Amino acid sequence: MQARPEMQTAAEPAREDGSNEQVMFSNSTNETSIMYFIIKGIADGPVLQAPIFLLVLVVYLFTFSGNVTIFLLICVDCQLHTPMYFFLANLSFVDLSSTTITLHKVLLTFITGDNTVSYLACMIQMYIFASLIGHELLILAAMSYDRYVAVCNPLRYHAIMNHRVCGLLCSCCYLMGCVQVLAPVVIFSGFSCYTSNEVNHFFCDIIPLMKITCDDTWVLEMVVFIQGIFIITLLPFVLTLIPYIFIISAIFKIRSRKGKQKAFYTCSSHLTVVSLLYLTFIAQYLTPTSHGSINSKKLFSLFNTAAVPLLNPLIYSLKNRDVKAAMRRRLEFCKTIT
Numbered sequence: 001m002q003a004r005p006e007m008q009t010a011a012e013p014a015r016e017d018g019s020n021e022q023v024m025f026s027n028s029t030n031e032t033s034i035m036y037f038i039i040k041g042i043a044d045g046p047v048l049q050a051p052i053f054l055l056v057l058v059v060y061l062f063t064f065s066g067n068v069t070i071f072l073l074i075c076v077d078c079q080l081h082t083p084m085y086f087f088l089a090n091l092s093f094v095d096l097s098s099t100t101i102t103l104h105k106v107l108l109t110f111i112t113g114d115n116t117v118s119y120l121a122c123m124i125q126m127y128i129f130a131s132l133i134g135h136e137l138l139i140l141a142a143m144s145y146d147r148y149v150a151v152c153n154p155l156r157y158h159a160i161m162n163h164r165v166c167g168l169l170c171s172c173c174y175l176m177g178c179v180q181v182l183a184p185v186v187i188f189s190g191f192s193c194y195t196s197n198e199v200n201h202f203f204c205d206i207i208p209l210m211k212i213t214c215d216d217t218w219v220l221e222m223v224v225f226i227q228g229i230f231i232i233t234l235l236p237f238v239l240t241l242i243p244y245i246f247i248i249s250a251i252f253k254i255r256s257r258k259g260k261q262k263a264f265y266t267c268s269s270h271l272t273v274v275s276l277l278y279l280t281f282i283a284q285y286l287t288p289t290s291h292g293s294i295n296s297k298k299l300f301s302l303f304n305t306a307a308v309p310l311l312n313p314l315i316y317s318l319k320n321r322d323v324k325a326a327m328r329r330r331l332e333f334c335k336t337i338t
Contacts, residue, residue, distance in 0.1 A: 034197040036116045037209075039105055042202045042298060053110040056103055059306045063099050066313030067092040070323070077326040083161040084150070087143045088316060090170055091273075094139065095309035098132040101125055102203040102305040122204035127185045129305075130206065133281070134177030134236075140274050141239035142169045147267050148243030152250045184223050191215040201298060203305075240274055269315050276311065280304040 042052050074080045074089040102125075109115040117125070149160050184206055193214040201208040206224060210217050247267060254260045283300045317323045 034119065034194050036118050036197065037122050037204065038198045039109065039115050039117055039202060039204075040198055040200050041106060041109060041115065042302060049110055053107065056106045056306070059310055060099060060103050060107070063306065063310040063313075064096060066317075067096040067099075067309065070313045070316065071096070073323065073326050073330065077329065079329075080322060080326050083146050083166045084143070085322075086166050087139055087146060087170070090173075091136065091139050091143070091312065094132055094136045095312055098129060098136070098305055099309045101128050101132070106202050117204065122199075122209075123185060123189055125204045126188075126206055126209065127181055129203065130181035130185070131177045134180050135173055136277065137236035137281075138173035138176055138239075139170070140270070140277065141236045142173060143270055144240045144243040144274070145169070147270055148247055151247050151267070180227060184220060184227065187220045187223060188213075191217075202302070205301065207297070237278065244271070269320060272315050273308075273312055276308050277304070280308060 041049075042056075071089050071092040074085045074092075105115075105117065146161055149157050153160065188206065188209065191213045194212050195214045196212045199208050199212065210220065210224075244267070251260055251264065280300055280303050283297075317327070
């Protein structure tokens, strides 16, 4: 797999096609600003590129097919038109989007041999991916509130979780996800000095990009830290945790063993997804970063962007009777047509 040449400054000879001005420019202190980044990928070495490509391709195809199946199944099956599956359809959409926005470059790099991405495309990818993280965490918080109403107030469930409330909750999740990442992206886009144009990652993420800038990143680091701790982690985590405190309290008050099992079954899939996502997110963003931990963080990032979206449809379909029943109805309907 071939990469474009290393950074050129204004002091170097121009390219034959005269395009060096479109790539980067140099300021008076010999600090280089760039117009494109080189994405190093998941692992170095040409021997590993083909196995990694096949692995990423298989994971992406399964993730794509699984989430599209869940999304379309919820859309077409009227018995799944409930608040729980409304949020599940949105979760599938977010998972599919986050996987596509991060893994497409790994696949395209192997096919085309071009591992570069323009500055503007890199900023857009960073913004979309960060906003999708916020979307997913907040949607999981909304799903926990839905489970709280279903377990603790089942008689008024449909009155409380009506279409208007579900639409409002989902709209707030998307709006907050888009707004909360504006500050770090705007701050980073103001940087004009880079020590290298090689990003030691497989997509444009805020932390590896900060490693290659020679501008003062203190303000950005504080914004990312505060945002990661309070806005992205604590806020949705607390909003997810509080309903489950009431849920567990209500479950222990149920006298029948069968009733307790049914209540735990209702929440088990959601708890599994929440646990997986938060564990990988903490390992990826909220642990100290050293030179030796960059590769391990890339693995956590790969798990977060590929494995978790792949597991979500399996967790919800294999453990959910309604989804399995809807799949059987769709298959029987397809048989009758053919």
